[in-house]
Amino acid sequence: MRRTTRVATAGLGVTSLLALSACGGGDGGGDGGGDAEANAWILTGGGWPAIEEDFNRWNESNEDAQIDVEGIENDSYKGQIRTAVGSGEAPTLIMSWAGGALLEYAEQDAIMDLTGETGDLEERVFESVWQNGQVDGSTYAVPLNDVQPVVMYYNQEVFDEVGLEVPETWAEVEEAIDVFNENDVAPFSLAGGSVWPALMWLQYLTDRHGGEEVFQAVVEGEEGAWDNESILFALETMQDLGENGGYIDTYNSVTADQNEDAQLLADGQAAMLLQGSWVYATINQDFPEFAESGNFGFTSFPTLEDGAGDPSNITGNPANFWSVSADASEEEQQIATDYISENLYNEETVDAMLEAGSLPPLNDIEEEIAETEDAEFLEFSSELVGEANNFQLSWDQAVAPEVAQPLTDNLSQILRGDMTPEEFVEAMNSL
Amino acid sequence: MTETAARSKASGLGHKGPSFLMAVPAVLFFGIFALIPLIGVVVISFMEWNVLGSPTWVGLSNWTAVLFDRPFTWTALSLTLVFVVGSYLFQAPVALLLGVFMAGQQRYRALLAVLYFLPLLFSSVAVGLTFQSLFSPNYGLSAALPFEWLPNDWLANSDLVMWVMIFVVGWCFVPFHGLLYQAGVRQIPASMYEAATIDGAGRLRQFFSITLPQLRYTIITSSTLMLVGSLTYFDLIYVLTGGQPADAVRILPLDMYVTGFASYNLGYASVIAVILVAIGLTLSLLLNVLSGSSKMDSDKAGA
Numbered sequence: 137m138r139r140t141t142r143v144a145t146a147g148l149g150v151t152s153l154l155a156l157s158a159c160g161g162g163d164g165g166g167d168g169g170g171d172a173e174a175n176a177w178i179l180t181g182g183g184w185p186a187i188e189e190d191f192n193r194w195n196e197s198n199e200d201a202q203i204d205v206e207g208i209e210n211d212s213y214k215g216q217i218r219t220a221v222g223s224g225e226a227p228t229l230i231m232s233w234a235g236g237a238l239l240e241y242a243e244q245d246a247i248m249d250l251t252g253e254t255g256d257l258e259e260r261v262f263e264s265v266w267q268n269g270q271v272d273g274s275t276y277a278v279p280l281n282d283v284q285p286v287v288m289y290y291n292q293e294v295f296d297e298v299g300l301e302v303p304e305t306w307a308e309v310e311e312a313i314d315v316f317n318e319n320d321v322a323p324f325s326l327a328g329g330s331v332w333p334a335l336m337w338l339q340y341l342t343d344r345h346g347g348e349e350v351f352q353a354v355v356e357g358e359e360g361a362w363d364n365e366s367i368l369f370a371l372e373t374m375q376d377l378g379e380n381g382g383y384i385d386t387y388n389s390v391t392a393d394q395n396e397d398a399q400l401l402a403d404g405q406a407a408m409l410l411q412g413s414w415v416y417a418t419i420n421q422d423f424p425e426f427a428e429s430g431n432f433g434f435t436s437f438p439t440l441e442d443g444a445g446d447p448s449n450i451t452g453n454p455a456n457f458w459s460v461s462a463d464a465s466e467e468e469q470q471i472a473t474d475y476i477s478e479n480l481y482n483e484e485t486v487d488a489m490l491e492a493g494s495l496p497p498l499n500d501i502e503e504e505i506a507e508t509e510d511a512e513f514l515e516f517s518s519e520l521v522g523e524a525n526n527f528q529l530s531w532d533q534a535v536a537p538e539v540a541q542p543l544t545d546n547l548s549q550i551l552r553g554d555m556t557p558e559e560f561v562e563a564m565n566s567l
Numbered sequence: 568m569t570e571t572a573a574r575s576k577a578s579g580l581g582h583k584g585p586s587f588l589m590a591v592p593a594v595l596f597f598g599i600f601a602l603i604p605l606i607g608v609v610v611i612s613f614m615e616w617n618v619l620g621s622p623t624w625v626g627l628s629n630w631t632a633v634l635f636d637r638p639f640t641w642t643a644l645s646l647t648l649v650f651v652v653g654s655y656l657f658q659a660p661v662a663l664l665l666g667v668f669m670a671g672q673q674r675y676r677a678l679l680a681v682l683y684f685l686p687l688l689f690s691s692v693a694v695g696l697t698f699q700s701l702f703s704p705n706y707g708l709s710a711a712l713p714f715e716w717l718p719n720d721w722l723a724n725s726d727l728v729m730w731v732m733i734f735v736v737g738w739c740f741v742p743f744h745g746l747l748y749q750a751g752v753r754q755i756p757a758s759m760y761e762a763a764t765i766d767g768a769g770r771l772r773q774f775f776s777i778t779l780p781q782l783r784y785t786i787i788t789s790s791t792l793m794l795v796g797s798l799t800y801f802d803l804i805y806v807l808t809g810g811q812p813a814d815a816v817r818i819l820p821l822d823m824y825v826t827g828f829a830s831y832n833l834g835y836a837s838v839i840a841v842i843l844v845a846i847g848l849t850l851s852l853l854l855n856v857l858s859g860s861s862k863m864d865s866d867k868a869g870a
Contacts, residue, residue, distance in 0.1 A: 215828040222618035244619050329723055386704035388723035393699070400705060538617060541830040545814070552725065 174464065174471040175204040176229035179213055179456075182414055183281055186488040194479055201471040203229070218537065221246050226461040228468045229475070234268040234277055234457050235533040236355075236540070242271040247459040248469060250275045255477030264527045265454040265497035278476055279455035282494035283521050284413045286336045286452040288438075289398075292431040294321055294407040302408075302433065306344075306440045313382050316407055322384035324377070325406035327392035328551045331544050334374065335531055336410050338547065339451040341370035344440040348449060348526040355534055362564040366444075371550055371557035378551060388551055395422055402426035410437065412452055416513050417493045434513060436520060450520055451528040455497055490514065497521070539567055605844065612837035622833070629834040633842075639814065639822070640839070646729070647798065647818040653733040654740075654797040659790065662741045666748020667778060687742045695806030698735050722808055725815040732804055732816050739803065740796070744789045751785030752778060787858040794854065795847055819843050 176191065178184050184207065191205045206227075208216060213231075220226045221241060230247060232238050241247045251274045258266060261279055269277035290302050298319045303309045309323075316323040327333040342350055346366025353361040377383050384406050390396050392411075395418050400406040402423035409415070416434070420427045439447040458480075460472045481496055486504065489496050493510040495517050505514045521527065532540040546563050549555035555563075612629055616622035633640050669680050686694070701707045702721035709721070721731050755778065763773050801820040808816055817825065819839060827836025 218618045218831065219828075222620070240619055246619065384705075386720060386723075389702070389704040389720040391699065391703075394696075396703060396705065405705065538831050541825060552723070554725065 173202045173204055174228035174468040174475075175206070176458075176472075177206050177208050177213065177217065177227045177231060179210050179231075180207040181210075183417070183489065183492055183494050186485060186492060187281060189488065190479070190482070190485045193484065194475060198474075201474060203471060203475060221461070224463040226463060228461050228464040228472045230459045230461055231280070232277060232457050232459060233453055233529070233533040235529050236536040237533070238269070238277055238457065238459065239271060240537065241459060242274075242276045246462055247276055248462050248473075250278065250460065250473065250476070253473045253477060254278055257477065257480060260481065260498050260500075262497040262499065262521060264521070264524065268454045268529060269457050269459075277457035277459040278480065279497055280458045280480060281456050281496075282413070282489055283455055283497045283517065284453040284494075285450045285517055285520050285524075285527070286340070286410060286412050286437075287517065287520065288435050289401060289409045289411060289415060289419070290433045290435065291401050291404055291407055291426070292433050293429070294404050297321075302435055303438050304435075306438050309438050312407070313377075313380070317381040321404070322400070322406040323381070323408060324383050325390070325397045325400040325409040326383045326387040327390045327397035328378075328383065328387040329389050329391040330393065331548045331551070332530075332532060333392050333397065333411060334547055334551055335544075336412075336451060337374055337377075338367075338370050339528055339531055340410070340437045341373050341440075342366045343449050343451065343526075343528060344437065344443040344445045344447065345369045346443075347445040348528060351528060351531065351534070354531075360565050362561045364561075368557045368561060371560055375550060375553060375557070378553065399423065402432075413494070413517055416510070420493060420510075434516060446525040448524050449526045449528065450524045451530065453530055453533070454527055495521070539564075542567055608837045608840045608844075611833055612841050614834055614837075616833040617831045618833060619831075625834065629838050633835050633838040637835075639817075642814060643817055643819050643822040643839075646814075646816065649729060650733065650800070650816075650818050651794055651797045653730070654736060654800075655790070655793050657733055657737040658741055658744060658793055659786075661737070662744035662789065663748050663782070663786070665741060665745035666750075667752050667774070669745060669749040670752035683745060684742045686739050687746075689739075691739070691802040692806050694735070694739055695803050699807055702731070728808065728815045732807070735807065736797065736800060736803055740793070744793065747785055747789050748782065751782045755781045783858075787854065791851060791854045794850055798847055798850065799843065819846075 178187050188205055188207065191203055195202050217226070217230065217232075218237070221230060221244075226246070230241070232241070238247075254275060257278055258275070262283070265279050265283060266275075269275055269279065292302075294316075295302060298315050298321065300312055300315055301308070303312045313323045326337070339351070342364075346364060346369075350364050350366045353364070378387065384390065384400060390400065395415075397409055397411065398415050398418050399422075401409040402419060402425075419432060426432055436447075436450070458472075458476060460469055460476070464472070481498060486496050486498065486501065490501075490504055490508045490510075493508075493513060495505075495514050502515075502518070505511055505518060508514060528534070532543055535543060543564065546555060546560050550557070550560055611622065613624060613626060614622040615625045615629070665683060669676065669683070689697075699722070702709075704710065704720055720727070722728055759777050759781075760773055763777055768776065799820050800818070801824065804816055804818070804821055805824065820843065823836050823839040823843065826832050826839060
């Protein structure tokens with residue numbers, strides 16, 4: 137009797153633990169064998185419904201080459217896809233942000249070399265975006281959606297109230313911070329609670345101060361690469377902005393999940409917001425009054441007077457990318473490569489993207505852009521991307537996946553003032 | 568349960584009692600879903616594995632690294648302790664009082680009961696998202712109420728966030744334990760209270776002399792569930808904080824998840840998982856021993 141009770145209670149503990157340790161496992165099924173149905177995992181929200189519709193159209197017109205699509209939430213996707221790829225259970229089409237993960241997939245021979253299998257896509261896509269899918273000169277991934285540069289949004293009404301111009305240089309930014317603080321308006325909205333939006337600040341400040349070579353050294357794994365004066369400058373500047381009223385007071389509690397950072401801009405509680413191009417669509421959708429008021433503006437990150445970086449440099453996500461699983465059956469791989477070479481960026485999908493205010497990374501679509509409702513923003517981001525000297529992939533995607541989490545954790549400590557820039561550099565170098 | 572025990576004691580094993588075959592499905596499921604993964608976790612704890620590629624044996628190095636070279640393990644352990652003890656101290660008294668109240672005959676009790684039990688119906692994710700909005704400094708409670716002292720960084724302040732988590736998790740689980748206590752109180756024979764009333768015992772005296780002792784086993788059950796439960800608690804904390812601020816609420820289960828599925832260090836994560844299993848088992852056994860399970864036969868004494 138006594139024993140059974142004990143075992144039962146102990147069992148309770150064990151099962152709940154294991155339920156925990158088992159979570160995050162993917163249920164893929166890429167190598168289904170006999171049935172020739174390829175599959176793909178996409179994300180939910182944002183511009184992804186347009187991609188799903190594209191798959192639906194493909195399935196309607198290709199009876200014998202069906203692709204099954206499943207939408208997964210962003211954060212859980214990142215955990216699941218890696219487990220799935222690692223266990224050989226990946227979907228036929230593997231979505232990534234290129235960068236560190238793609239490099240690993242290629243090194244592990246988990247994905248197919250697509251060189252020569254991509255139809256005329258290579259000529260149609262922006263060179264700077266296309267390159268992200270290449271490893272050692274071979275194409276392992278192709279872009280599948282819009283270019284997502286990080287831009288500076290602003291609320292013109294707030295600037296008018298205090299009689300300021302939108303800052304173009306860092307000196308003007310500092311002046312604007314003083315004026316806004318005197319008028320009880322937060323200069324910058326920032327979703328510091330989500331941490332990754334703060335990474336955009338770190339990226340831009342580092343790049344403007346030291347140029348793209350600084351981070352390139354980190355990606356290439358150079359010894360002590362984080363110990364760089366430009367990275368230190370960026371971290372110090374961020375802490376200074378946090379302490380001295382640059383960011384909104386509550387920035388550590390603001391999260392991007394429910395677009396709170398964009399809401400602060402739309403409400404006029406903050407004058408500016410540094411965020412990805414997807415926020416343009418968010419504002420149009422969630423805060424239409426602000427979007428239609430004529431006060432919703434966008435510009436590029438300010439230049440740094442003494443900075444060594446090219447002011448045309450931008451950061452963000454060049455696009456999301458499709459790779460084809462090496463573990464899929466030959467038939468499934470064929471379906472996937474057909475889809476990539478014949479169907480990507482077809483007319484209907486490009487129209488749907490443009491209509492949603494997102495920019496496909498394609499050459500020669502100026503005419504189509506000019507006809508859309510959001511022509512102004514699309515032309516702006518097209519120019520931004522087209523003229524960029526360097527397009528830096530978001531750091532958390534660019535670094536090896538094992539480094540991404542410590543990077544976020546340490547940046548979170550910086551935002552909270554729990555860590556000095558020197559400690560940050562030391563912690564990142566020790567990885 | 569005591570009757571079954573008495574019967575099996577009298578008749579001996581294999582006589583009259585239900586056949587062992589009836590336990591086969593349960594044992595099978597327990598083996599497939601608990602034991603095999605557990606063995607798997609132990610095996611992986613001796614391997615280096617980043618999910619991609621194949622795992623390699625590294626002997627004890629994961630263990631020495633996690634236990635001795637990684638100071639955060641001990642931070643996570645102490646955070647876990649704070650969370651477990653804090654949760655218990657918050658949930659147990661509230662659940663007990665709520666359960667006792669629910670079992671009574673007061674007016675509007677039924678209506679209130681429905682309200683109290685509402686949190687039981689929500690999924691952790693829904694609760695997490697709701698509280699995230701409530702705690703938002705610019706649009707949530709802090710902004711809505713005119714109290715300046717109300718902190719505006721509930722989820723971002725490293726000193727505050729642990730207490731917020733203890734509160735929110737407690738909010739979710741108090742109804743469940745309240746339900747247990749309600750059932751427990753309703754089992755207590757009314758005659759005991761009647762006798763006590765005749766003897767002139769007041770409400771408070773009745774509570775301490777009758778209700779509390781009679782609820783002994785409910786308290787043990789509820790405490791075991793609370794302690795082991797909060798030791799392994801994960802989902803709501805993950806949804807609410809996303810694992811941030813960096814280490815303020817990274818209790819062991821969350822640390823295990825982040826290490827395994829965000830930093831892709833399956834070896835370390837498995838070590839943490841095994842540590843959790845060990846602590847969970849020890850805690851369960853300890854509770855059983857301390858609660859004097861040998862005396863469980865005299866449940867209905869005095870009834």
